Amino acid sequence: MTDPDTAKSMARQLRAALALEGTEVTHSKALELVSKSLGYADWNTAVSALGQGAEGPRFTRTSPILRIFDEAKAREFYCGFLGFTVTFEHRFEPQLPLYLGIERAGLSLHLSEHHGDASPGSNIFVQTANIRAFHKELAEKQYPYGRPGLEPLPWGLQMQVYDPFGNRIRFCQQD
Known part of the structure; x- marks a missing residue:
């Protein structure tokens, strides 16, 4: 199962690959494309679903x-x-x-x-x-x-x- 961090990494990789081919997309657009490729309607839906049942720790806030x-x-x-x-x-x-x-x-x-x-x-x-x-x-x-x-x-x-x-x-x- 993919988690939100892995999906974000996939979006960065997609964006970099598209840039090498001469197609520039925003990070937001890359997140939406990855979400659709994983079968979700949009990024918000994907994050909600991917965050469910995730194994291991999930850090929700940092306070330096x-x-x-x-x-x-x-x-x-x-x-x-x-x-x-x-x-x-x-x-x-x-x-x-x-x-x-x-x-x-x-x-x-x-x-x-x-x-x-x-x-x-x-x-x-x-x-x-x-x-x-x-x-x-x-x-x-x-x-x-x-x-x-x-x-x-x-x-x-x-x-x-x-x-x-x-x-x-x-x-x-x-x-």
């Missing part, structure tokens, strides 16, 4: 942990500039380090002041849809500590932001 050193700066950058919302906050005692959960549009991040939770200067890669709209939103904020640009790369259109603690987030729209 990023190291922070100043709560006010972290809130200004992640909530004020990037538009995240706080989902939870934890301290063992009022004077102890903060562990903070934030989320936006399906992206969950954990920010930690705890030594050993993460290394300063981490780098995360976030697959992103509608990156141009996100870029426009950030540009309009006129954030004084960073004005990210869009960069076309072989793997997609990318925008990098650096938080006040040296962590880098690469938002990328892959077509």
Whole structure:
């Protein structure tokens, strides 16, 4: 039985093979073609059916942990500039380090002041849809500590932001 990850791999392979023949298709179109070849009406139906009864683990969400050193700066950058919302906050005692959960549009991040939770200067890669709209939103904020640009790369259109603690987030729209 094929699982959703195998179907996605098949779509990537199909897209690459078609490109070699001079036919360009979007990743979405390749997913739809693979779904039909597996006997499903569309990608959403295929994912639903293929996810049923899958053996072994299935990971449904990732929340990278990023190291922070100043709560006010972290809130200004992640909530004020990037538009995240706080989902939870934890301290063992009022004077102890903060562990903070934030989320936006399906992206969950954990920010930690705890030594050993993460290394300063981490780098995360976030697959992103509608990156141009996100870029426009950030540009309009006129954030004084960073004005990210869009960069076309072989793997997609990318925008990098650096938080006040040296962590880098690469938002990328892959077509």
